[in-house]
Amino acid sequence: MFFASCRDVVYSEYKTFDNYEWAAKDKAVFDLEIKDTQTLNNIYLMVRHVESYQYKNLFLFVTTKYPDGKVLTDTMEVILGNEKGEWLGSGSGDIFDFKVPIKKNIRFPLAGKYEFIFEQGMRVDPLPMVMDFGFEIEKSK
Numbered sequence: 001m002f003f004a005s006c007r008d009v010v011y012s013e014y015k016t017f018d019n020y021e022w023a024a025k026d027k028a029v030f031d032l033e034i035k036d037t038q039t040l041n042n043i044y045l046m047v048r049h050v051e052s053y054q055y056k057n058l059f060l061f062v063t064t065k066y067p068d069g070k071v072l073t074d075t076m077e078v079i080l081g082n083e084k085g086e087w088l089g090s091g092s093g094d095i096f097d098f099k100v101p102i103k104k105n106i107r108f109p110l111a112g113k114y115e116f117i118f119e120q121g122m123r124v125d126p127l128p129m130v131m132d133f134g135f136e137i138e139k140s141k
Contacts, residue, residue, distance in 0.1 A: 015028040
C-alpha cells in the first residue's frame with residue numbers, strides 16, 4: 001500500500017544558530033508573500049534543541065509586520081517539556097524536534113508581504129542548546 005502525506009505546505013523555513021546558541025540579538029526573521037486571503041491556514045513554530053537544553057520552555061518576543069504597515073508585537077511561551085522532565089518533541093539521539101501549532105484555521109487579512117520576527121526572550125543570553133528555530137504555514141484540512 002502507498003501512503004502519501006496530505007499536507008499542503010504554504011511556507012516552511014528554519015533558521016540555524018551557530019554553536020547551538022540563540023543570542024538575543026539573533027532574530028529569526030521570516031519574510032513571505034501571501035496571495036491567498038480566502039484559504040484557512042495553520043501556523044506552526046518548530047524548535048530543534050539538544051537533549052541537555054536546561055529549560056522546559058522557551059519565551060519569545062514576536063513581531064508581525066503586515067503589508068499595510070501595521071506592526072503587532074507579543075510575547076509567547078512555548079512549552080518544550082513536561083513536569084516529569086520529558087521532552088514533548090520527537091527525538092533522535094540527543095536531538096529533539098518540536099512542532100507546536102500557534103494559530104489554527106486563520107485567514108490572512110491582506111495580500112502582500114508579511115514579516116514575522118522572533119527573538120528569544122529567556123533570561124540567559126545567549127541561550128545554549130537551541131540548534132534551529134522554524135516557522136511553517138500549511139493549509140487547513
